[in-house]
Amino acid sequence: MVRSREYDRYEVLEKAADLFWRQGYKASSVADIVQATGLNTASMYKEFGDKDGLFEEALEHYRQQTLAPRVQILIDEPNIKGVEAFLESVVKGAASMEYKGCLMMNHLAQKHSISPEAAKKIGDFCAVMEGLLKTALQNARAEGEFSADKDPAATASFIMCCVHGLVLYGRHPGKSTDIANIYDVILRALRA
Numbered sequence: 001m002v003r004s005r006e007y008d009r010y011e012v013l014e015k016a017a018d019l020f021w022r023q024g025y026k027a028s029s030v031a032d033i034v035q036a037t038g039l040n041t042a043s044m045y046k047e048f049g050d051k052d053g054l055f056e057e058a059l060e061h062y063r064q065q066t067l068a069p070r071v072q073i074l075i076d077e078p079n080i081k082g083v084e085a086f087l088e089s090v091v092k093g094a095a096s097m098e099y100k101g102c103l104m105m106n107h108l109a110q111k112h113s114i115s116p117e118a119a120k121k122i123g124d125f126c127a128v129m130e131g132l133l134k135t136a137l138q139n140a141r142a143e144g145e146f147s148a149d150k151d152p153a154a155t156a157s158f159i160m161c162c163v164h165g166l167v168l169y170g171r172h173p174g175k176s177t178d179i180a181n182i183y184d185v186i187l188r189a190l191r192a
């Protein structure tokens with residue numbers, strides 16, 4: 001007779017993503033994972049293969065549950081208004097008092113500590129975001145809302161660089177008040 005699962009997969013991924021988000025992949029032991037998720041070790045290995053497998057699925061869960069609304073902004077409004085709304089969303093998150101960074105960006109800086117598959121997931125996500133920004137800027141240029149002498153690809157890279165920086169900068173105590181000023185500087189560069 002096959003035993004049924006005694007846990008909710010969604011809930012496990014939520015708790016695992018939160019643990020990796022707070023502590024980082026490397027600092028999260030299997031014992032920490034078991035305690036945080038309520039899974040026993042055998043169930044974790046059976047369901048996810050190993051810590052790497054759980055982390056990779058936690059990244060995907062985080063992308064779908066937390067980052068999807070930001071991605072959707074650029075899909076729904078692939079223009080300058082969408083780029084500004086996307087940046088505003090990033091800034092709002094980075095300036096919040098309980099901000100702990102972005103699970104993906106936090107681990108981009110630690111890509112040699114995670115599996116190649118997890119690093120690829122993060123790199124692929126960043127490439128998708130940059131591609132959406134580039135398309136939005138190309139559309140904005142066609143609509144006359146983005147300077148014809150600016151390169152949409154280079155500007156998309158610049159914006160992603162700023163986003164990565166804001167994600168890290170927002171984790172510094174006391175820096176959240178400076179983020180609005182940084183946002184204004186980014187917008188001025190975008191509109192110039």
